[in-house]
Amino acid sequence: ASFIMIGTGNPEEGELRPQLLDRFGLYVEINTVADPDLRLQLALNRTAYDLNPEEFYASAREDQEALKEKLLKAKALVKEVQVDRDLRIKISTVCSLLDIDGIRGDMVVVRTAKAFAAFDGRTEVTEDDVGRIIGLCLGHRTRKDPLDPLGGVMKVNAVFKRIFKDGLTYEAVRGMQAKSQPGKGGDDKKKEEGAEEDGKEGRGGLKPGQWRGLK
Structure with a gap:
């Protein structure tokens, strides 16, 4: 494809139909960050951006350029994988x-x-x-x-x-x-076998022909 579509959605608002979900290649569940250090770093990054967007961009430019270069190399290499x-x-x-x-x-x-x-x-x-x-x-x-x-x-x-x-x-x-x-496990099979055995027994829990003893 000549383009990539990235969609977001909230499962609490309803699920997509299976035939639509199947059209999405990858699915990522996003949750709130629980690690205190990461939460703090996110808050500091946001504050730094609000105070000076250009300076924030400049501080991240080196890492972003390195990632971009790595992606371009991977794009060229993937045909050989x-x-x-x-x-x-x-x-x-x-x-x-x-x-x-x-x-x-x-x-x-x-x-x-x-x-x-x-x-x-x-x-x-x-x-x-x-x-x-x-x-x-x-x-x-x-x-x-x-x-x-x-x-x-x-x-x-x-x-x-x-x-x-x-x-x-x-x-x-x-x-x-x-x-x-349920209904297909070993326990159920044993129950069925037990029921068959019970069915073979006569009244009083004795099998047909079994001696009842003296009264």
Whole structure:
């Protein structure tokens, strides 16, 4: 694309429809800074800007120019960045386990990982690169379940760990997901088996033909 759109929104005012959220490549949750030192620095920066904007710009110009130069180098390098097929398979596995609709999520993760590696001056994507950015790419694409205690990004990171760090297969994680769902877990299976056993027993809790003892 020849341009980049950055949008902001307040979730308390309502969620966007999934088909619209899917059009956004990256999603970042912004919270109020809690660290006292950072809060103080932000307040001092704002005060300095209000007192003398030009002087404030001048004080930040060197850092901004360095960042600009780094971004330009990354933009030129990103075309040379390679992503191993095994990493691509794992990325698509995570997307599949999260029930991400379409393949846009898969593509965004790969592109963002390549950009992150280029920004770091490298031409090969690593698992750590994927781990750093995958939550930003998929957090808003996960299906919203009001009964699920895990948020989108937390859910993405949990599945990422299972596939990338623990080395589990698609089938293994699917099995774990099935067991964690109500009515499909091992406890429910045991209850069903117990109910069948109870059904085989006669009145008084005895199986058919079992001796009741002397009265």
